[in-house]
Amino acid sequence: MNEENTIQNSNLxxxxxxxxxCIEVMKTFPQDSIACCITDPPYNYEFIGHKWSDSEVQRRTERVKDSKTMVKNIPYGSGLAGGVRNARWYERNRNNDLDYMKWCQLWTDELFKICKAGAPVAVFNSNRSIAHVQIALENSGFYTRxxxxxxxxxxxPRGLNLEKKLEKMGHQDAPKWNGWHSAFRNEWEAVVIVQKPLINNYWETLQETHVGVFKTVNKDGSFQSNIFENLSKKDKSENYSHCTVKPLGLIKKLIDTLVPVHEENIIFDPFSGSGTTLVAAQELGFDFVGIEIEENYIPIINQRLEESKNNKALTPTLF
Structure with missing residues (x-):
């Protein structure tokens, strides 16, 4: 363990x-200190047989980090992929969802304490489990925007290909089911936006904590919708050994939209991964703080931060 990257005292x-x-590390941070959190926590892809905890996060990270690819669907061997979809199957599925939501609330509770009034929080997750993350955030005190x-x-494309399945079974009606699958092709990710309650109103909050409103008008004068697309894809410099790296351009767009420029505004990511949120914050001229449970990612993050220093923006403060 690198002592330079561990908590030494309660100062941030x-x-x-x-x-x-992150659940333990956030407990050492000062309350009301974070201006914005943008994070991509572990998704609830693997299901049965494991409890959500810090050791489980490490196990799942270790399992996928070499392939750089998250599981497309419920993996075989989990107890929920394939097999008979009986009452027990659905019960185990539901119990795991609830277990995941309880784990999420452990870190969302701590996140709420350290966020400033009006601070926005953007959390990525799969379209299947984003609701559980959103409920955990709301239970912790945030409200959904x-x-x-x-x-x-x-x-x-994922899920069962019925035609191929029937072909393997030797079923004569297989060709009739051409084009029928058990799931859609997934080409989008959900990003829930929540906010810590304001101090009476937007302007009073903005004057006190320097956050609370969003920049929703683009450079071309158009109004930003809640669909983010046509953003830069990952380039070769972002192909670090983490399974779910988000494009740097996407994270920059989120920061630019959610956080007014002010010297006291700190960008935070409790699940830093390969450090894209931190790199984006640095290049936009914000101070940042990250937490990462996997020790092998720390030098990757530090390398990316060092390499990105020359791209740091000199953005004038709005206050």
């Missing part, structure tokens, strides 16, 4: 990434 040191379980659609313009 910015422009660095802390190593550890919107659910954005990040359209990737790509996606792999």
């Amino acid at each position: 040191e910015t422009n660095k990434v802390y190593l550890g379980d 919107d659910v954005l659609v990040y359209r990737r313009n790509s996606g792999i």
